[in-house]
Amino acid sequence: MRAVNRQRQIEIAAKMQKADTFWTRLRGLSGRSGLSTGEALWIIPCRGIHTHGMAFPIDVLFLDRDRTVVGLEENLSPGRFAPIRWKAKTVIELPAGTVRRTRTQLGDRIEIEH
16 A cells, blocks of 8 residues: 655655554554655554554654544654544554655645555
8 A cells, every 4th residue: 555645746655554453553563673765554543652662763644534634743752652633543654754754744635545
């Protein structure tokens, strides 16, 4: 799957995996050494995340049911919690620096292509 920010006309992730079961959501990105540019994890459902057990920082997009960005975190370090976003339905975890590189902002709409 890939994720595209339609407002900015830029690809956010070219290789996105889905975490939509209890076990895949529980594992998340734990145990990985990093995310390459273009990689992402789409967590469904999700309103909040943490980076405990991770060895690298990430950027995070919180999306509502229309896949509009309702929250974002940049460069979230290992061992941290992101605030819960009650309007969020899903989350995309990305390599640190992706939000800045793609100029993604609150209110942008993200299209998921299978």
